[in-house]
Amino acid sequence: MLSLEDYPQRYELANELHARPSPALSAPVTAVYLAVKCPDHAASRDRDQDRAHLIDLLDRFGAPHPSPDANHYFGTIGRHHLKWEQHTEFVTYTVFADGVASRAFEPAAFDVFPEDWLQQAPGKRVTSIHLRVDLMPDTEAEMNDVLRNWFVAESVAATWVLDRAAMVAGDFRIDTAGHIRFTAFVDKTAGPRRIGRIVQRLCEIETYKSMSMLGLPPARHLQARLGHLDGELTKLVGAMSRDDEAPEATLDELLQISSELEDLTAATSFRLSATKAYEALVNQRIQALREERFMGRQTMSEFMMRRYDPAMRTIKSAERLLGSMAQRAMRAGDLLRTRVDVQRSEQNQALLEGMNRRADMQLRLQETVEGLSVVAISYYAVSLAGYLAYPLTELLGISKGMLTAALTLPVVALVWWGVRRIRHSIGT
Structure with a gap:
């Protein structure tokens, strides 16, 4: 040991x-x-x-x-x-x-x-x-x-x-x-063991055959439902190419179809997978018998080929159809989402262009307001400067009007320069 x-x-x-x-x-x-x-x-x-x-x-x-x-x-x-x-x-x-x-x-x-x-x-x-x-x-x-x-x-x-x-x-x-x-x-x-194996194989063939056939009613129901969903999905794909309705509405309908396909997959996946496993066991047990034809009669493998295999093909066809439709719905959803994204990108581009135009208009308006502000501020600044400089008229021997005229251009220039400095400091 x-x-x-x-x-x-x-x-x-x-x-x-x-x-x-x-x-x-x-x-x-x-x-x-x-x-x-x-x-x-x-x-x-x-x-x-x-x-x-x-x-x-x-x-x-x-x-x-x-x-x-x-x-x-x-x-x-x-x-x-x-x-x-x-x-x-x-x-x-x-x-x-x-x-x-x-x-x-x-x-x-x-x-x-x-x-x-x-x-x-x-x-x-x-x-x-x-x-x-x-x-x-x-x-x-x-x-x-x-x-x-x-x-x-x-x-x-x-x-x-x-x-x-x-x-x-x-x-x-x-x-x-x-x-x-x-x-x-x-x-x-x-020998007794060989007889026992024959009996056991026959029981297993019938049992696994019956268990695999349990997948046939769900498969037929699945095919009927998938036929209806296929029509809806084809209609939606056609609507995508014709722009019959808003992409968002089409996407909602497509999501409903995809959701139902996922529910069908969850409801039938175990039964369909089990059917494939039981079918493999049926064929394996028949092969283990090593059949030889008896007096021209059909063998069990031939019986299964004619009576049993069509049912299994129906089940496999339903499973393939379910997978195919799920893939179609996924591809249609990807295309539709791409289309929605492109449209949204175009909308965003148009929105940005509109924002640029409004910004240009706002800049022009701002420049206009700035010019008016310079005029208004200059008007009051010239008046204040005139009051401040009036005592100099007698000393210089000029009139108040001449003094005001002399102060106007320097004051306007100074106000304009000051406004520009303020705008520049705000921008930085």
């Missing part, structure tokens, strides 16, 4: 890789499967309610409880084996019973889930699966006859899997009891 301290989650993370092994099953065996999802905010649901619902079922059979923080469980309930798993958005219950009923897909197999217990489930059923595993008949024709009797011919997908270790089939239709039907005919040499 090394004396190096382990990272706190080392054992927890290592054990997580081995926490959900495939069940070991021997044919013939019947599996009933139930996936339950909370209708709203499933990813942030109270997971203690999921465990409490599991414990309620275990108590009815006197089975031991899981650990308090467990997100998976495997145990025995009565004559059956139960596998419980808690996922990001849903929980699954799989019950395995040895043997198969004489009547194919007998609804009574689901009686292992008590009716009152089902009604108390903290969520709604996403899907339920009735899976019948039996030994392979001697001929392919016998299996083909069984498929004609058990499944809808138009929809059935049948394929060899895992190097012909088994032939699996299902029509992905909900039967009268409310379940999806699958069957698997396994070779006598197939």
Whole structure:
């Protein structure tokens, strides 16, 4: 043992890789499967309610409880084996019973889930699966006859899997009891772990397919709403080129559209992202089966290509359209803001030119007032200087009028010089 301290989650993370092994099953065996999802905010649901619902079922059979923080469980309930798993958005219950009923897909197999217990489930059923595993008949024709009797011919997908270790089939239709039907005919040499993996893959394909399809209704609603917003956005862009209304009003309308697009993005981003993740899991699980065509029938991958992929393309198209419109609105907003800025710049330029003209007029008026002020001040200054110099008339032998005339020009010049000095000192 090394004396190096382990990272706190080392054992927890290592054990997580081995926490959900495939069940070991021997044919013939019947599996009933139930996936339950909370209708709203499933990813942030109270997971203690999921465990409490599991414990309620275990108590009815006197089975031991899981650990308090467990997100998976495997145990025995009565004559059956139960596998419980808690996922990001849903929980699954799989019950395995040895043997198969004489009547194919007998609804009574689901009686292992008590009716009152089902009604108390903290969520709604996403899907339920009735899976019948039996030994392979001697001929392919016998299996083909069984498929004609058990499944809808138009929809059935049948394929060899895992190097012909088994032939699996299902029509992905909900039967009268409310379940999806699958069957698997396994070779006598197939081991229990391989049979368990086949059963688990079929359940995962149906579950992830159903979870990904939850994105289709929001995508269709999104497309309808985006079609309306696209018309409004096109109208606004056209109004920008025609100058039909004030840019400020157009900008307000554009901001409303951008705000609604952001709301739509926030409301649908999780569902659309989850859909892509679930779609990838569906395709991955089908690839893991290593399909080979059975008697000319469509494989599961072909079924998905024809029936499932169009729905996924619709969802992806809605997501791309939402992103494209958000980009268009952003570009239109940038153009409109640029246009508003240019107009405001022109208005500011005109305002500055007007201010310059008013400043010139004010300067001329000031110069005019300054000239009048010099005249007025000079008039009073000459009068005062005349009174002051009148006693000199007798000494100089001139008249008062001559003295006043002699004082006028020097006084006016002195007043003009004084006013100029005052204006210069104020300007500096």
